[in-house]
Every structure is written in structure tokens, then in C-alpha cells.
Amino acid sequence: MYRxxxxxxxxxxxxxxxxxxxxxxxxxxxKARESAESESEADFLMKTLFAEEEARVAxxxxxxxxxxxxxxRRLPLLAPPPRDPAAASVAPRGxxxxxxxxxGIADFIEEMLAQExxxxx
Amino acid sequence: xxxxxxxKQPAAAPQQAAVPFAPPARTGAPSRSNILLIGLDLGTxxxxxxxxxxxxxxxxxxxVVPSVVGYVKDGIVDGIITGNAKILYGEEALDQMLHVExxxxxxxxxxxxxxxxRDFMLHIRQLADPSGKAEIRAVVGVPANAGxxxxxxxxxxVQGIFSRILLIPEPFLAALGYRDDSRVRQSxxxxxxxxxxxxxxxxxxxxxxLVQGYFPTRDDQISIPFAGDAIxxxxxxxxxxxxxxxxxxxLTVREIKETHSYVGxxxxxxxxxxxxxxxxxxxxxGDSVGNACNTLIDKIYPALTTLIxxxxxxxxxxxxxxxxxxxxxxxxKGIDTVLQKRLADDGYENPKVRLAGQDFQRYVAIGALKxxxxxxxxxxxxxxx
Numbered sequence: 001m002y003r004x005x006x007x008x009x010x011x012x013x014x015x016x017x018x019x020x021x022x023x024x025x026x027x028x029x030x031k032a033r034e035s036a037e038s039e040s041e042a043d044f045l046m047k048t049l050f051a052e053e054e055a056r057v058a059x060x061x062x063x064x065x066x067x068x069x070x071x072x073r074r075l076p077l078l079a080p081p082p083r084d085p086a087a088a089s090v091a092p093r094g095x096x097x098x099x100x101x102x103x104g105i106a107d108f109i110e111e112m113l114a115q116e117x118x119x120x121x
Numbered sequence: 122x123x124x125x126x127x128x129k130q131p132a133a134a135p136q137q138a139a140v141p142f143a144p145p146a147r148t149g150a151p152s153r154s155n156i157l158l159i160g161l162d163l164g165t166x167x168x169x170x171x172x173x174x175x176x177x178x179x180x181x182x183x184x185v186v187p188s189v190v191g192y193v194k195d196g197i198v199d200g201i202i203t204g205n206a207k208i209l210y211g212e213e214a215l216d217q218m219l220h221v222e223x224x225x226x227x228x229x230x231x232x233x234x235x236x237x238x239r240d241f242m243l244h245i246r247q248l249a250d251p252s253g254k255a256e257i258r259a260v261v262g263v264p265a266n267a268g269x270x271x272x273x274x275x276x277x278x279v280q281g282i283f284s285r286i287l288l289i290p291e292p293f294l295a296a297l298g299y300r301d302d303s304r305v306r307q308s309x310x311x312x313x314x315x316x317x318x319x320x321x322x323x324x325x326x327x328x329x330x331l332v333q334g335y336f337p338t339r340d341d342q343i344s345i346p347f348a349g350d351a352i353x354x355x356x357x358x359x360x361x362x363x364x365x366x367x368x369x370x371x372l373t374v375r376e377i378k379e380t381h382s383y384v385g386x387x388x389x390x391x392x393x394x395x396x397x398x399x400x401x402x403x404x405x406x407g408d409s410v411g412n413a414c415n416t417l418i419d420k421i422y423p424a425l426t427t428l429i430x431x432x433x434x435x436x437x438x439x440x441x442x443x444x445x446x447x448x449x450x451x452x453x454k455g456i457d458t459v460l461q462k463r464l465a466d467d468g469y470e471n472p473k474v475r476l477a478g479q480d481f482q483r484y485v486a487i488g489a490l491k492x493x494x495x496x497x498x499x500x501x502x503x504x505x506x
Binding site (some may be wrong): 009010011014058104105106108109110111112113115119 | 335339
């Protein structure tokens with residue numbers, strides 16, 4: 001369950017992750033704590049578990065980041081349809097002025113990251 | 122278009138572990154109230170750090186620090202250095218230059234001394250978060266067109282010091298910082314993020330960037346490895362030719378430049394008092410200073426016209442009204458009028474070149490802090506370790 005929470009967060013689905021964490025996971029966590037010999041032991045075990053799952057998810061996502069473009073290159077049949085080179089830069093000129101300040105800056109950052117990913121590929 | 126590579130060969134260092142995604146928040150990790158955001162303009166000569174909490178516009182720390190680390194020499198008598206510190210930073214290091222080995226972590230805008238860079242970043246963290254308890258997320262400015270190795274060197278230097286990082290080109294951050302957010306929706310306000318061209322002249326590089334309402338592509342940015350330091354070098358050489366054995370240090374030459382720099386026709390006489398061999402002398406530096414500074418114009422003008430030429434015909438007339446110079450180079454007397462006149466002489470339609478103003482040292486960091494506040498969780502790069 002915690003691994004699922006981690007995956008949701010890595011995908012940016014924090015609301016859903018928080019919902020599970022505060023409901024199903026909180027209940028399961030409380031139950032698990034009851035079976036521990038002491039509060040400190042429960043804390044230790046939980047933290048260890050969390051750290052392992054977080055690391056596992058982080059590694060999986062990192063692996064996917066590396067593996068997917070690699071497989072796409074090596075297995076053309078699995079590759080997504082070729083992109084229009086004109087669209088590859090991701091940042092169409094004069095696309096939009098930023099109206100909402102914060103949203104605008106975050107969108108700029110998104111465009112920057114997309115450009116960086118395109119360069120890496 | 123890129124006119125020059127700014128890549129540096131890094132010293133050997135272990136592979137760092139930045140990952141281009143945001144891993145899940147840890148249970149027991151610092152709460153959001155414990156997060157401190159930093160906007161950092163990591164400059165070759167001076168760095169600017171701004172810090173503040175997320176979810177507000179408060180700025181709790183605002184400092185400009187010389188980008189220099191001083192390693193105290195062996196054998197210095199106890200008490201000479203406050204607290205018998207082994208490492209000094211910024212102004213303190215410069216004040217004690219007799220007793221320390223001064224190391225500049227950056228050269229031409231990128232990290233050239235990784236160990237010193239790491240020490241400097243520790244100092245930046247200490248300035249921003251004296252308690253040492255906050256989770257630091259930092260947006261750091263990088264020269265336009267900085268290569269992956271240059272970026273990787275920054276990530277390595279902050280690993281274990283900051284928890285998350287975002288690297289964004291400096292001229293774009295300057296545009297964000299220069300933008301007056303309170304006036305964005307006012308009629309008559311020309312939003313620099315919508316259509317402008319920024320010329321950020323720093324110590325190591327001059328960065329030019331078209332900002333037209335979308336994130337600039339690589340073709341919209343040009344970085345030239347000629348800026349304040351290169352002018353210092355030219356002036357230093359010129360002074361040594363004109364006044365052999367003058368004994369002036371590079372630091373003194375820089376001070377002369379910062380006080381007297383100008384571009385355009387020769388301004389003679391330009392008499393500068395200096396102390397040589399313990400005696401006061403007056404040097405006439407009109408041509409020396411002018412020649413060194415005018416070289417900058419010759420370097421950046423082709424890049425400027427290249428970017429103007431790449432703007433669409435619909436936007437270029439407005440763009441020509443919004444050519445903005447920032448960074449230390451904006452303090453060179455006459456730089457706006459000389460560039461403007463040269464454009465006009467070359468037939469450009471009613472060009473207007475402006476100086477960013479008195480906050481020229483801070484715009485990149487202001488933009489960086491704005492970006493830090495606006496960044497989504499999954500946009501940060503998490504620094505493992």
C-alpha cells in the first residue's frame with residue numbers, strides 16, 4: 001500500500017496519495033503498530049519499511065526514465081509514432097503570455113524540462 | 122544559436138545522484154513549514170542568495186556575496202582569524218587575503234573548482250538557514266546554453282546540502298525577476314516576459330536571451346564567454362604595457378574598472394589615483410578603460426542582432442522597444458546608449474535599450490526565488506544522499 005502511495009506521488013497525484021495515506025494506510029499502519037513490542041520498535045520498523053519502499057520506487061522510476069527511451073531506440077516496433085520534428089522543440093513560439101503568474105512560471109518550467117528531455121533523447 | 126561553448130572539464134568526482142523526478146515525500150520528513158526556498162544567482166565574481174518560505178512573498182534573507190573561498194594558510198597565529206576559522210568566505214576572505222589562499226569556485230560562469238564550490242554552497246546554506254534544520258529547495262541560475270557537465274557540477278556541489286534543485290538559465294530568471302508582478306495586468310505595463318530581449322552581463326559570461334511568452338529554446342539564447350573578467354584581463358594587460366611594473370593587482374584593476382568603466386568615444390582625460398610602491402600616482406586611463414570596455418560591445422552586438430533577426434516579424438517591432446541590460450555590465454557608463462545608437466545606425470526600427478536598474482545584482486536571484494515558489498512538486502530534481 002505504501003508503495004502505491006509512493007508511485008502516486010512520483011506521478012504527481014498527491015491528492016490521491018494523501019487520501020490513501022490518511023484512510024486505508026493510516027488504519028493499516030495503526031494495526032501494524034499494535035503488533036510491535038514497543039512504540040520505538042514500531043517507529044523503527046515503519047521508518048525502515050518506508051525508506052525501503054521509497055528507495056524501491058525511486059529506483060524503479062529512474063530505471064524507467066533510462067529504459068524506455070533505450071527500448072524505444074532498440075525496438076522500433078515498440079517506439080511511439082515518430083514525432084513531427086517541428087514539434088520536437090516542445091515550445092511553440094509565442095504560444096501564450098502567462099496570465100496566472102504562478103501557473104505561468106510553472107508552465108515555463110515544464111517547457112524547460114520538456115526541452116531538456118528532448119535533448120537527452 | 123550558440124556562438125561559444127562554455128563547457129569546462131571537471132575534476133574527477135563521483136557520479137552524483139540527481140534524478141529528474143520527484144520521489145515521494147518521506148513520512149517523518151520535514152513538514153512544508155520546514156521548507157526553505159532559495160533563489161541563487163551563482164556568479165563568477167559575486168553571488169546573490171535570496172531565501173523565503175513557500176506560500177508567501179516574504180524574503181527572509183537577501184545577500185550578495187563575493188564568490189570566493191579563503192583557505193587559511195598554515196602557521197597563522199591564533200587570534201588573527203576570528204574564531205581561528207579554517208575557511209573564510211566572501212568579503213571576510215577578501216579582507217584576510219594576506220592570510221588565506223583565495224579560491225574562486227567558478228570561472229566563466231561555471232564551476233571550475235568543485236571542492237571550493239562545495240564549501241561555498243555550504244556557506245550559502247548557512248547564510249540562508251543558520252539553524253541548519255530546514256529542508257532547502259533551491260533554484261539556481263546557470264548561464265544560457267550551459268552544458269550538461271556544467272549542470273552536473275552544480276548538482277554535485279550541492280548534494281547533501283540542498284534537498285531539491287532546479288537549474289534555470291540566468292537571463293530568463295532575470296526577466297522573471299525584473300517583471301513587476303503587481304503591474305502585470307495593468308494596462309500600459311509592458312510585461313518583459315511577454316516580449317523582450319535580456320542581455321545579462323556578468324563576470325564570466327554575457328548571456329543574451331529572447332523572452333517571448335514561452336520558455337526560451339536553445340536557439341533563443343546565446344552565451345558569450347566574454348564579460349567583466351575578460352575586460353579586467355584586457356585592462357590589466359593594457360596597464361602593464363602602458364605603465365610597466367605598476368604593481369597593481371587584478372583586484373585593484375577590477376576596482377578601477379568598476380568605478381570608471383565606459384563605452385563609446387574616448388573620454389580623456391580619465392585620471393585615476395593609485396598607490397604604486399607605497400607612493401600615490403595619477404594614471405591617465407581614458408583609452409585603456411575605453412578600449413577594454415568597447416571590446417564588450419563588439420562581442421555582444423553580433424549576438425544581439427542574431428537574436429533580433431530570429432524574432433518573428435510580428436513581434437520584432439515591440440521587441441526592439443524592450444532590450445534590457447542587467448548584471449554587473451549594466452553599470453558600464455553609456456552601454457545602453459551606445460548599443461541603441463549602433464542598432465539605430467544599422468537601420469533597426471526605433472530601438473530602445475534600457476538598463477534594468479539598481480537591483481541589477483539581484484534580478485536573477487529574485488527570478489529564481491519566484492520560480493522556486495511556483496515550481497510544482499514533480500518539477501524539482503531530488504538530490505539523493
